[in-house]
Amino acid sequence: MVLKNLKMTLKRSISGVEVTRLYPEKIMDLPDAERGVHVLEIRKCIGCGACVRICPNDCIKLVDYKRGNPVKNKKLQYPQIDYGRCMFCGLCVDDCPVSCLHMSKVFEIAGWDREDIIYGPEKIGVGDYTDQELSQLAEEARKAEEEKKRKAAEAAKAKKAKAAKAEAVEKGSGEKAAKKKAE
Template sequence: MGTASGIIKALNSGIKHIATKRFTFRYPEQKLKFVGDGYQYDPDSGVGIAGYKGRHILFHDKCTGCQLCAIACEDIAEAIAMVKVPEQWKHNKKAIMPQIDYGKCVFCGLCVDACPFYALYMTNDYELSSFTKEALIYTPAQLQVKPKVDQDVEIQIDEKGANHG
């Protein structure tokens, strides 16, 4: 009796979703259109500000080299290494800033949560593919550059699920 009811439940679920508009688009010609900023964290209120978790952006003038982002990443992905920076970017006494290896990063956002100085945010830039592993390592200079994101497909989420327009 259990097998028959399981088959009926599966068929019922399949039939319910037959008329649902599909969430398929032709990438890279069509891309997701994200509204708002990337993921941020407000340490004063202890609340994460909703946003998509893509490539990080580093504000050199706010980074103190405290290494809390690397410590937060240590047991998860070990994607953040603190590296020496040239004199022109030396905004902190230690002259070190984070370097992120996107080949290891799991985009959890804990590094953003750990930064008490608002120096690290996550942006909406999700296109990080590369032909080499070395190109996935973003130095502090590369993390400083605000990503240019051109997107043209908007996502609407309703009670039936996600649809694109």
């Protein structure tokens, strides 16, 4: 038995077959289905909270983040993931209605404190808006809101005018009837 093991050891050392990986110097190729740290596409996220509701470990919560899209995500709330609780099941990724949450091949999560493994939108987010883009989006949102109010005011004015016209027609037909009776 000892000779058999010695023979196998010598065979492996001569043939050059890698038995032990030299991590972190040599990182192995990961499969396409690898579930690592999440990636959040900030420009796509609508802040619906579907990922929060589906998470079985309750490790995702929505937090405020000012670098997002104020047009699509009016509350400016984005997912924050606690990797100390996450089991990397991928349900949050599957349930996202706009497919803004993905899982990357990054698997190295370490820290000295518990807070170091809680990743907010600033750590997992990609595609943040610049200050200039944010000001343009805010201006567009303001203009859209003003246009919406203007249209609502016009619709209310038109409705009021239509009601007044209908009342005048009704009043006029009542006067005609009274005139006919008087004759």
